Amino acid sequence: MPKITNISFGSIDINxxxxxxxxxxxxxxxxxxxxxxxNFSQRELMDILLKEPEVVIIGTGIVGHVKIDKEALDYAKLxxxxxxxxxxxxxxxxxxxxxxxxxxxxxxxxxx
Numbered sequence: 001m002p003k004i005t006n007i008s009f010g011s012i013d014i015n016x017x018x019x020x021x022x023x024x025x026x027x028x029x030x031x032x033x034x035x036x037x038x039n040f041s042q043r044e045l046m047d048i049l050l051k052e053p054e055v056v057i058i059g060t061g062i063v064g065h066v067k068i069d070k071e072a073l074d075y076a077k078l079x080x081x082x083x084x085x086x087x088x089x090x091x092x093x094x095x096x097x098x099x100x101x102x103x104x105x106x107x108x109x110x111x112x
Contacts (some may be wrong), residue, residue, distance in 0.1 A: 001100065002014050002029045009111060010110055020110075021036060022034040022110055025095070025108070038066050040068045041069050042075045051105060054103045056076070057083075057085075057094055057106035057107070058083065058085045059089075060091070062087065092106075
């Protein structure tokens with residue numbers, strides 16, 4: 001089970017490994033690097049949903065600059081997807097708590 005142990009501007013540590021880019025992490029420990037972007041699109045959500053998570057968490061950055069496209073929000077509602085949107089540090093706390101109980105996928109933006 002993955003655990004986020006540290007977040008600082010520009011990096012995130014999961015199970016002792018440091019990532020210097022935005023990532024998507026799944027409950028089974030799979031980590032995918034993400035091209036750094038300040039937008040979260042419906043396409044990204046659809047890609048994450050291929051693994052059929054119960055919950056999707058979006059970490060919007062240290063100060064929350066990532067914007068969630070309206071189409072992604074609409075798609076989540078239409079498909080009964082639980083979407084949690086928080087700053088990256090708060091999203092990491094939520095991920096660490098929920099991953100023990102549910103199939104969670106999370107996207108983390110590690111800069112602003």
